[in-house]
Amino acid sequence: MSERASIRDVAVRAGVSPTTVSHVLNNTPGTRTSEKTRARVHAAAAELGYSANAVARALRTRRSDSVGFVGDEIATTPFAGKLILGAQEVVRQHDGVLLVTNTSYDAELETREIRELLSRDIDGVLYAAMYHRVVTVPASLHAAPVVVLNARTNDDRSWVSPDEYAGGEDAAQVLIDAGHRRLAMIGNSDPIPAASGRPAGFLARAAAAGIPAEDVTVVYVSPTAGHAAEAAMRLLDRPDRPTGLFCFNDLMAMGAYNSARRLGLRIPDDLSVVGFDDLAILSAAADPALTTVALPHLEMGAWAAEQLYVEIAARATGQPSPVRHAELRGEVVHRASVGSPPR
Amino acid sequence: MSERASIRDVAVRAGVSPTTVSHVLNNTPGTRTSEKTRARVHAAAAELGYSANAVARALRTRRSDSVGFVGDEIATTPFAGKLILGAQEVVRQHDGVLLVTNTSYDAELETREIRELLSRDIDGVLYAAMYHRVVTVPASLHAAPVVVLNARTNDDRSWVSPDEYAGGEDAAQVLIDAGHRRLAMIGNSDPIPAASGRPAGFLARAAAAGIPAEDVTVVYVSPTAGHAAEAAMRLLDRPDRPTGLFCFNDLMAMGAYNSARRLGLRIPDDLSVVGFDDLAILSAAADPALTTVALPHLEMGAWAAEQLYVEIAARATGQPSPVRHAELRGEVVHRASVGSPPR
DNA sequence: CCGACCTGCCAAACCGATTTACCGGGTCGC
DNA sequence: GCGACCCGGTAAATCGGTTTGGCAGGTCGG
Numbered sequence: 001m002s003e004r005a006s007i008r009d010v011a012v013r014a015g016v017s018p019t020t021v022s023h024v025l026n027n028t029p030g031t032r033t034s035e036k037t038r039a040r041v042h043a044a045a046a047e048l049g050y051s052a053n054a055v056a057r058a059l060r061t062r063r064s065d066s067v068g069f070v071g072d073e074i075a076t077t078p079f080a081g082k083l084i085l086g087a088q089e090v091v092r093q094h095d096g097v098l099l100v101t102n103t104s105y106d107a108e109l110e111t112r113e114i115r116e117l118l119s120r121d122i123d124g125v126l127y128a129a130m131y132h133r134v135v136t137v138p139a140s141l142h143a144a145p146v147v148v149l150n151a152r153t154n155d156d157r158s159w160v161s162p163d164e165y166a167g168g169e170d171a172a173q174v175l176i177d178a179g180h181r182r183l184a185m186i187g188n189s190d191p192i193p194a195a196s197g198r199p200a201g202f203l204a205r206a207a208a209a210g211i212p213a214e215d216v217t218v219v220y221v222s223p224t225a226g227h228a229a230e231a232a233m234r235l236l237d238r239p240d241r242p243t244g245l246f247c248f249n250d251l252m253a254m255g256a257y258n259s260a261r262r263l264g265l266r267i268p269d270d271l272s273v274v275g276f277d278d279l280a281i282l283s284a285a286a287d288p289a290l291t292t293v294a295l296p297h298l299e300m301g302a303w304a305a306e307q308l309y310v311e312i313a314a315r316a317t318g319q320p321s322p323v324r325h326a327e328l329r330g331e332v333v334h335r336a337s338v339g340s341p342p343r
Numbered sequence: 344m345s346e347r348a349s350i351r352d353v354a355v356r357a358g359v360s361p362t363t364v365s366h367v368l369n370n371t372p373g374t375r376t377s378e379k380t381r382a383r384v385h386a387a388a389a390e391l392g393y394s395a396n397a398v399a400r401a402l403r404t405r406r407s408d409s410v411g412f413v414g415d416e417i418a419t420t421p422f423a424g425k426l427i428l429g430a431q432e433v434v435r436q437h438d439g440v441l442l443v444t445n446t447s448y449d450a451e452l453e454t455r456e457i458r459e460l461l462s463r464d465i466d467g468v469l470y471a472a473m474y475h476r477v478v479t480v481p482a483s484l485h486a487a488p489v490v491v492l493n494a495r496t497n498d499d500r501s502w503v504s505p506d507e508y509a510g511g512e513d514a515a516q517v518l519i520d521a522g523h524r525r526l527a528m529i530g531n532s533d534p535i536p537a538a539s540g541r542p543a544g545f546l547a548r549a550a551a552a553g554i555p556a557e558d559v560t561v562v563y564v565s566p567t568a569g570h571a572a573e574a575a576m577r578l579l580d581r582p583d584r585p586t587g588l589f590c591f592n593d594l595m596a597m598g599a600y601n602s603a604r605r606l607g608l609r610i611p612d613d614l615s616v617v618g619f620d621d622l623a624i625l626s627a628a629a630d631p632a633l634t635t636v637a638l639p640h641l642e643m644g645a646w647a648a649e650q651l652y653v654e655i656a657a658r659a660t661g662q663p664s665p666v667r668h669a670e671l672r673g674e675v676v677h678r679a680s681v682g683s684p685p686r
Numbered sequence: 687c688c689g690a691c692c693t694g695c696c697a698a699a700c701c702g703a704t705t706t707a708c709c710g711g712g713t714c715g716c
Numbered sequence: 717g718c719g720a721c722c723c724g725g726t727a728a729a730t731c732g733g734t735t736t737g738g739c740a741g742g743t744c745g746g
Contacts, residue, residue: 004461006732017696022734032694054462055407056732058398059701066442066463074424075641077624081418085445097459099409100443102428116440118347119397120409225628254628261604261630281420282624285568285597287604298418349702360726365704375724399702402731 005048014044021045025052058121063316065096067308068117068125070110074102077279079130079297083149086301087126094309096123107138114140124308126301127151132161132194145311145321149304150297152193156323158311160303163327164194167293168201170332171246171274174291176209178272180244180341183211186231186256188248189220195248198276202246216242223248228255236263236271243271243341250275250282250292253337257286268339278333289335296328303328348391357387364388368395401464406659408439410651411460411468413453417445420622422473422640426492429644430469437652439466450481457483467651469644470494475504475537488654488664492647493640495536499666501654503646506670507537510636511544513675514589514617517634519552521615523587523684526554529574529599531591532563538591541619545589559585566591571598579606579614586614586684593618593625596633596680611682621676632678639671646671 011018016037023031024041033041044050058064069087074080088098099117103110117125124145129135135151148159175183185202188195199218206216217235221227228247235242236259247253253275257267265271267288275283278294303326311321354361359380366374367384376384387393401407412430417423431441442460446453460468467488472478478494491502511528518526528545531538542561549559560578564570571590578585579602590596596618600610608614610631618626621637646669654664 007734008732018733019696019698019735020694023695026734028734032692034694037694051458051462053402053464053732054459055398055401055464056701057734059396059402059703059732060734062701064398069443075421075428076424078418078421078424081421081423084443085418088443088445092456095459097442097444097463099440100412100427100431101440102431113435115394116397116438119394120440121396121398251624251628254630258630279624281594281622282628285594285625287597287601350704351702361703362705362726362728363724366725369704371704375722377724380724396702399731400704402702402733403704405731 004053005050007050007052009048010041010044010050013048014040016041062121063123064121065094066099066120066122067091067096067305068114068122069098069100069128070103070114070117070125071101071128071130072103072105073130074100077130078281079150079295080128082297083128083301086298086303087149087305088301090302090305090309110138111140114138118144123312126304126308128304131192132164133192145308145315147304147308147311150300152325158304158307158321158324160300160307160326160328161193162295162300163329164197165201165204166327166329167276168198168203168246169205170201170329171198171276171293172202172205172209174274174332174334174338175244175246175272176206176211178244178338178340180242180272181211181215182240182242182341183216183244183246184235184242185216185218185246186228186235186248186252187218187220188223188252190223195220198246198248223252225251225255225258228252229259230255232256232259233263236260236265241271244274244338245271246274246276248276250277250279250290253290253292254282254286267337270342272338272341274338278330283333283335286337288337291335291338292333294330294333296330299328347396348393350393350395352391353384353387353393356391357383359384405464406466407464408437409442409463409465410434410439410648411457411465412441412443412471413446413457413460413468414444414471414473415446415448416473417443420473421624422493422638423471425640426471426644429641429646430492430648431644433645433648433652453481454483457481461487466655469647469651471647474535475507476535488651488658490647490651490654493643495668501647501650501664501667503643503650503669503671504536505638505643506672507540508544508547509670509672510619511541511546511589512548513544513672514541514619514636515545515548515552517617517675517677517681518587518589518615519548519554521587521681521683523585523615524554524558525583525585525684526559526587526589527578527585528559528561528589529571529578529591529595530561530563531566531595533566538563541589541591566595568594568598568601571595572602573598575599575602576605579603579608584614587617587681588614589617589619591619593620593622593633593635596635597625597629600629611680613685615681615684617681621673626676626678629680631680634678634681635676637673637676639673642671 007018011021101113126149128149129151137155152159187199221231275290275292278292283290350361354364444456471492472494480498495502530542564574618633618635621635626633
């Protein structure tokens with residue numbers, strides 16, 4: 001085989017015009033073709049291994065079946081991969097392809113890359129953040145369908161983010177279910193949605209379970225293992241210490257692990273720990289393996305792609321884009337860091 | 344602004360033909376245009392914010408300035424992100440774009456996705472593995488320029504992989520430099536290049552430093568934290584234990600950490616540990632932070648993309664593809680797990 | 687028997703760029 | 717003064733599909 005077969009080759013072989021081949025292969029609504037001819041076209045296409053040239057099609061239809069994935073950071077955590085994977089599954093069902101781009105938080109680079117994407121007639125853009133925050137969609141994207149992924153925005157755009165509040169609730173519930181009545185959380189002092197949502201849910205659920213407010217402590221520190229370790233040290237180094245500890249994320253949980261170790265506290269016998277994020281390589285390697293609230297990256301990626309296709313379809317029929325928002329709940333991954341409180 | 348400006352719009356505004364606009368904007372060799380006209384064209388293009396429609400260009404030139412990134416797995420480690428990022432930097436310089444695809448080790452899916460990419464007239468493909476192994480390039484890619492990334496192949500294709508042997512050497516050197524004379528390595532029993540290369544380099548460097556063979560032990564286990572922990576337990580639970588331990592990867596190093604802890608051995612005072620991979624979230628969160636040999640993902644991604652463009656250029660001028668191979672050395676990341684041997 | 691309408695199919699225009707082939711006018715060499 | 721050649725530019729073909737607008741020929745109703 002030498003060159004890819006074109007629609008003309010198929011037409012010749014089936015003894016029909018390219019028009020008819022196009023109609024048959026695309027099932028173009030509003031066109032009629034006899035069963036006999038349809039069969040001949042399909043046979044010819046199969047024999048030649050024909051598949052339409054996506055570039056030519058895109059030029060005519062102004063639809064490229066490709067969507068851009070514009071992320072701020074792609075190389076530091078597996079998060080990007082999960083968002084991409086979740087989105088890709090949906091895009092794939094639409095015979096589409098994902099154009100991935102990384103901006104490294106560089107606005108100028110972002111503008112250039114978006115221009116590059118736009119010049120390729122992409123159908124829409126997934127605008128993704130690697131950690132849940134508030135973003136503004138760049139002006140250069142104003143005309144394109146855009147869904148904001150793993151973030152929220154004040155622009156009039158659809159977005160999907162993790163349900164931080166529910167995550168906090170779930171973390172509390174895990175500890176409560178195990179029997180803990182003295183709880184603490186090491187929170188994050190940064191001004192981001194997760195930093196307020198998680199403790200809010202945590203506190204609410206503890207209160208709902210009848211745990212008195214003075215028995216649940218929340219402290220806020222800068223989100224590093226070191227700061228978490230310090231905070232844990234202060235929290236744990238006293239007789240009336242909490243027996244159930246929720247950490248803002250897995251990394252900080254590792255800090256808490258270290259402090260517990262220094263204090264001679266065994267996990268989960270003396271102290272139960274719940275993390276957040278489910279950084280699998282971290283939490284599975286921890287000793288003991290860390291019970292944690294997973295971030296729903298796959299699901300968010302898929303949701304965003306689905307929504308994007310809805311908006312693309314709406315635009316194709318001239319309707320206004322239906323803007324929607326979703327907060328997706330992550331699952332609790334039970335491992336080995338939660339047990340009954342010491343008696 | 345409503346619609347994107349086309350080359351015709353620019354032509355009208357500059358008072359010339361589309362042909363001339365094309366010549367000027369692309370600096371087409373072998374064409375002549377007066378300075379005056381060139382200036383007018385450039386001005387018109389700038390005023391209209393013109394940038395060529397990449398789809399139309401691709402159709403005519405059969406060159407899409409896009410390259411496919413076909414990976415087997417994208418969501419479990421940050422490796423994929425680093426490979427993509429490294430490649431992207433180079434692709435970007437060529438005004439290109441990366442079409443990312445994930446095959447999940449599914450051959451049928453892979454075939455479908457490659458077909459999808461090919462129908463988009465991609466210029467070439469980066470065929471990437473997430474861990475260094477031997478791959479065979481799928482037959483459907485036979486006609487396209489392909490560079491194998493983070494893997495090697497017996498096909499007549501270019502590839503780039505980590506230099507495992509050098510990594511083993513470097514790990515040994517770190518321990519030797521710190522003064523260690525009794526060394527051990529916990530290796531990987533899987534039949535993959537890294538599993539033989541790293542210990543080979545490690546042993547060679549130890550021998551070169553004059554350490555007698557009986558003072559350096561290598562054991563091979565299945566590459567999990569648990570198996571590594573068991574192996575470390577056996578290795579370390581004796582008076583003539585090694586003082587410098589090299590682990591096949593960071594995860595296994597965490598297993599060794601756990602065993603050392605159980606045995607009451609402090610790191611790095613009683614035992615020095617060197618890992619491999621530089622899984623940053625893991626090694627930085629470890630206590631103490633892990634000294635490790637990094638895998639050169641960024642560099643490999645960039646190398647592969649560079650090489651791919653060389654092959655694309657060669658093909659464009661009708662020359663045969665220059666097949667090349669590279670093994671790239673990773674850097675040692677010094678953190679806190681290596682110290683002097685106990686006296 | 688006539689016109690309306692349906693069926694099955696196709697020719698040609700079109701999408702927006704690049705590339706080929708050519709053209710008028712000036713210059714140069716002899 | 718004439719042919720060759722260069723300069724600056726353009727018209728039209730082209731890439732491979734989809735879409736528009738129609739065209740034969742048959743059927744049906746009145």
